[in-house]
Amino acid sequence: MSQSILDLCQSGVRAALRFGATDAEVYGQSAETTSATIEKHDLLMAKAQRETAFGIRAFVGGRLGFTSTNDVADLERACREAVVLAQASPADPGNVLPETQTIAPVAGLYDPAAEQYTTDRVVEQAIEMLRIAESVDRRVVLGDAEFVSKRSERAVANTRGLGASERTSLFLYSALATAKDGDRVSNMDYQFGATRSVGEIDVEPIVRRASRNALDSLGAEPCGASFRGPIVLSPQAVEALLVGLILYQVNARNAVRRQSRWGDCLGRKVAAPSLTLVDDGRRAGAVAASSFDREGTPHAPVTILEGGVLASLLHNAYSAAALSQHNTAHAIGSAQTIPAIGPTNLAILPGATSRDDLIAEIRQGLLVTRFSGNVDPVSGDFSGVAKGAQLIADGRVARPVSGTLIAGNVFECLETLSGISQEVETIASLTLPYVRVEGVSVTAA
Amino acid sequence: MQQLLERIAAEAEDWTELRFQARQTRTLTIRNGLVESSTSVRLQGVGARVLALGVFGFASTTDLTERGLRAAVAAARSAARTSAAAKRDRVDRFASASLARGVFPVDTRDPLDAHSLEEKLALALETEAQVRAASAKIVSAAATYDEIQDEKILVTSDGASAHIFDSKPSFRVLAIARESGDQSLGYDTVGVTGGWSDLFAARTTDELVDHAVRLAVDPLSAPQPEGGTVPVVLDPELVGLLCHEAIGHTVEADIVLGGAVTADKIGQRVASELVTMCDSGLSPYDPHAVGTLPVDDEGVVTGRTVLIERGVLRSYLHNRETAAHYGVAPTGNARAFVYSDNPIIRMRNTYIEPGEHEVGALFAGIRRGYYLRGFAMSGQADSNAEFMFGVREARRIVDGHVGQLVRGATISGNAFRVLESVDAVGNDFAWEKGAGACGKGQAAKVDAGGPHIRCTLTIGGRQE
Numbered sequence: 001m002s003q004s005i006l007d008l009c010q011s012g013v014r015a016a017l018r019f020g021a022t023d024a025e026v027y028g029q030s031a032e033t034t035s036a037t038i039e040k041h042d043l044l045m046a047k048a049q050r051e052t053a054f055g056i057r058a059f060v061g062g063r064l065g066f067t068s069t070n071d072v073a074d075l076e077r078a079c080r081e082a083v084v085l086a087q088a089s090p091a092d093p094g095n096v097l098p099e100t101q102t103i104a105p106v107a108g109l110y111d112p113a114a115e116q117y118t119t120d121r122v123v124e125q126a127i128e129m130l131r132i133a134e135s136v137d138r139r140v141v142l143g144d145a146e147f148v149s150k151r152s153e154r155a156v157a158n159t160r161g162l163g164a165s166e167r168t169s170l171f172l173y174s175a176l177a178t179a180k181d182g183d184r185v186s187n188m189d190y191q192f193g194a195t196r197s198v199g200e201i202d203v204e205p206i207v208r209r210a211s212r213n214a215l216d217s218l219g220a221e222p223c224g225a226s227f228r229g230p231i232v233l234s235p236q237a238v239e240a241l242l243v244g245l246i247l248y249q250v251n252a253r254n255a256v257r258r259q260s261r262w263g264d265c266l267g268r269k270v271a272a273p274s275l276t277l278v279d280d281g282r283r284a285g286a287v288a289a290s291s292f293d294r295e296g297t298p299h300a301p302v303t304i305l306e307g308g309v310l311a312s313l314l315h316n317a318y319s320a321a322a323l324s325q326h327n328t329a330h331a332i333g334s335a336q337t338i339p340a341i342g343p344t345n346l347a348i349l350p351g352a353t354s355r356d357d358l359i360a361e362i363r364q365g366l367l368v369t370r371f372s373g374n375v376d377p378v379s380g381d382f383s384g385v386a387k388g389a390q391l392i393a394d395g396r397v398a399r400p401v402s403g404t405l406i407a408g409n410v411f412e413c414l415e416t417l418s419g420i421s422q423e424v425e426t427i428a429s430l431t432l433p434y435v436r437v438e439g440v441s442v443t444a445a
Numbered sequence: 446m447q448q449l450l451e452r453i454a455a456e457a458e459d460w461t462e463l464r465f466q467a468r469q470t471r472t473l474t475i476r477n478g479l480v481e482s483s484t485s486v487r488l489q490g491v492g493a494r495v496l497a498l499g500v501f502g503f504a505s506t507t508d509l510t511e512r513g514l515r516a517a518v519a520a521a522r523s524a525a526r527t528s529a530a531a532k533r534d535r536v537d538r539f540a541s542a543s544l545a546r547g548v549f550p551v552d553t554r555d556p557l558d559a560h561s562l563e564e565k566l567a568l569a570l571e572t573e574a575q576v577r578a579a580s581a582k583i584v585s586a587a588a589t590y591d592e593i594q595d596e597k598i599l600v601t602s603d604g605a606s607a608h609i610f611d612s613k614p615s616f617r618v619l620a621i622a623r624e625s626g627d628q629s630l631g632y633d634t635v636g637v638t639g640g641w642s643d644l645f646a647a648r649t650t651d652e653l654v655d656h657a658v659r660l661a662v663d664p665l666s667a668p669q670p671e672g673g674t675v676p677v678v679l680d681p682e683l684v685g686l687l688c689h690e691a692i693g694h695t696v697e698a699d700i701v702l703g704g705a706v707t708a709d710k711i712g713q714r715v716a717s718e719l720v721t722m723c724d725s726g727l728s729p730y731d732p733h734a735v736g737t738l739p740v741d742d743e744g745v746v747t748g749r750t751v752l753i754e755r756g757v758l759r760s761y762l763h764n765r766e767t768a769a770h771y772g773v774a775p776t777g778n779a780r781a782f783v784y785s786d787n788p789i790i791r792m793r794n795t796y797i798e799p800g801e802h803e804v805g806a807l808f809a810g811i812r813r814g815y816y817l818r819g820f821a822m823s824g825q826a827d828s829n830a831e832f833m834f835g836v837r838e839a840r841r842i843v844d845g846h847v848g849q850l851v852r853g854a855t856i857s858g859n860a861f862r863v864l865e866s867v868d869a870v871g872n873d874f875a876w877e878k879g880a881g882a883c884g885k886g887q888a889a890k891v892d893a894g895g896p897h898i899r900c901t902l903t904i905g906g907r908q909e
Binding site (some may be wrong): 048051165257338 | 479488489501508584595664873899903
């Protein structure tokens with residue numbers, strides 16, 4: 001490609017203006033991805049992909065149209081179509097571009113050594129994951145695993161004078177393990193790791209953890225009796241059960257949509273005092289760090305919940321304008337989607353109690369490693385299977401249990417949350433502790 | 446483009462597959478009276494797959510010049526050769542098949558492009574307004590129209606050369622109701638393979654609105670179910686979900702080879718003899734099911750595959766690689782969502798054949814149980830056929846009569862044990878024809894359905 005992505009974005013902005021837009025934004029991204037996949041405990045395939053795509057937002061007054069193309073030669077047509085779509089739509093006063101701000105670059109997003117990370121090295125890493133699983137225990141099977149090396153460039157330009165671009169490198173690795181011992185088959189366990197730097201690639205911890213968790217769930221038996229009581233959630237279960245619902249409530253777009261229960265709760269208590277939730281798109285070394293969001297607004301740290309009190313919603317330009325609140329730079333999405341809202345590097349701050357002490361205070365309860373189920377983000381009702389679960393009896397982890405259902409309401413769980421561990425785990429861009437909640441229905445299959 | 450792809454494939458040293466795809470998607474979302482999105486996304490490219498030294502390599506490109514395409518083939522070949530030393534179980538056979546040649550148009554008399562942007566926008570605006578007007582308890586409403594139109598050219602070095610067109614529109618309605626601080630979400634969707642009038646022949650927008658509003662408003666005062674294992678009647682949508690999610694994935698041959706519960710069970714009884722289950726690239730009983738496709742992404746002409754015949758497991762779902770491994774014919778289940786995805790084994794339209802019972806008779810035999818309808822947002826199943834699904838609408842059955850609504854019901858269990866417990870199969874049939882997609886590393890538009898059935902399973906609920 002002779003022109004840079006940013007040059008092409010800027011030429012797209014000029015084209016949109018020529019076709020009748022009153023404002024316009026063009027977001028471009030290009031990526032080179034190499035991956036190797038393990039399936040059924042064997043190398044399945046290596047893949048190489050190159051792609052470039054552009055997303056165009058054309059504004060005509062408060063009217064908005066969006067188009068996307070992955071063909072540079074099609075960019076001008078896509079700009080014209082975005083204007084046509086805008087002209088056909090009713091106006092919405094929230095359709096605005098963000099205020100242009102100076103962007104301070106975040107260091108460490110791109111490792112030049114990634115350019116030497118060729119297909120054979122990607123394949124080597126995948127094979128290394130197999131070797132590690134086998135070294136843990138011969139009963140472990142890597143059903144699915146993947147190593148991905150990705151180099152990207154993204155750029156955004158708009159009619160308010162914004163023109164920014166950034167290169168990133170990213171290595172992603174995941175492992176899904178089960179353990180087989182004769183006729184006994186464990187629950188599967190899935191672990192994920194990521195880094196931006198070649199020197200920090202380390203597939204071993206995630207493969208070992210997935211393998212150990214799978215082995216620990218071998219020989220699980222039904223729970224026995226049903227009861228209502230406390231459960232301790234692993235960081236992975238915290239993500240599945242609590243974080244998704246919290247993010248739905250603090251997504252300001254859902255407040256605009258009148259779908260968030262916390263839309264008008266700023267400054268009010270919405271959870272137990274021990275819960276503090278922060279997000280930082282600039283955190284050094286974190287995998288979701290970047291200098292600016294999908295709309296070109298520079299990232300900054302945000303406290304979302306402080307001691308259980310709602311301190312901030314997450315905004316992009318649309319929701320900030322619609323609710324007359326500060327834009328927190330949480331526009332997310334690709335060149336093929338209109339900017340949405342989402343977190344960057346999200347963390348629940350650790351508590352003062354150890355994981356073992358959270359368990360020691362329970363007479364009858366459940367330790368949930370993974371939650372596979374349904375959380376209704378509107379009502380808060382949840383119901384699903386506690387995977388890789390361990391029964392807690394008289395303050396100790398007693399035995400693995402299978403086929404156990406848990407049900408309750410997440411809003412109630414956030415209020416009755418009775419403990420947060422000192423220990424935290426990093427799951428991609430999330431940093432989460434173990435959490436104990438009360439009054440959950442546990443149904444034995 | 447087709448001639449160029451044929452020439453490159455013919456000159457390839459190794460088995461080579463080239464798949465050009467041009468996709469146009471349009472989405473219109475109206476929420477609370479405003480246009481939330483009006484989008485048009487166009488993407489095109491070629492995926493190249495090469496089998497060299499017993500290993501597949503894959504590469505994709507958006508450079509559609511001859512040089513760009515040859516570079517993609519070379520990259521795929523290089524990826525295969527690089528992997529060869531590490532591959533333990535090499536692909537030493539590749540099943541022959543009836544490979545497609547010719548043009549495969551969309552089965553519709555009413556193409557989507559015959560309807561203007563303004564007409565589609567007006568319908569979405571009008572439908573969303575209907576939701577808000579339906580009840581004073583509705584606090585948020587949305588209507589979304591989506592369409593995916595594909596043109597594919599598929600060429601393989603062993604003879605496939607097919608020019609395939611596809612069209613999959615869908616419509617979704619969402620309602621959120623609030624009362625005394627309690628909130629509830631209701632939604633309904635419709636999706637087809639076909640054109641504009643095919644979409645609304647399946648369900649009208651009035652029906653979608655009525656259903657979504659009822660599902661949002663009615664649960665506001667409803668209790669949660671009591672947990673336990675009980676007799677239930679499943680509607681065609683949940684029957685389809687059970688077929689697809691909990692059984693279907695366990696008979697995908699790549700999953701079988703990975704150690705699924707169905708391994709070595711061909712010819713064995715795995716379900717009640719009342720159960721016959723199939724997967725088809727066609728749309729039997731009712732046209733325009735979402736997963737309909739004439740040719741798969743390896744160029745194999747699709748048909749109907751009987752998976753379970755009167756309770757006995759008869760077949761897995763195959764691509765050309767797994768068909769060769771098992772010594773059977775490919776079933777036409779290799780699918781890729783976009784050009785940059787490599788084809789993998791996927792379902793199409795998966796269903797249970799209708800039985801002999803009047804639907805009303807299914808309820809008569811239940812003293813205490815539930816009538817379960819529709820799928821609520823999330824679900825999951827393992828390769829051991831253990832599943833968990835949220836239920837969109839659950840009502841108590843008391844002495845054969847359907848009564849009180851309960852909220853937040855979840856069902857779980859082992860799908861084969863559920864199918865063993867089937868003691869009555871209705872004589873009705875419906876596809877789900879929904880707007881969703883199946884995920885297996887990449888998306889696939891699929892459909893599922895069947896008749897009403899009566900069986901036993903576990904419901905998650907509140908313990909006191």
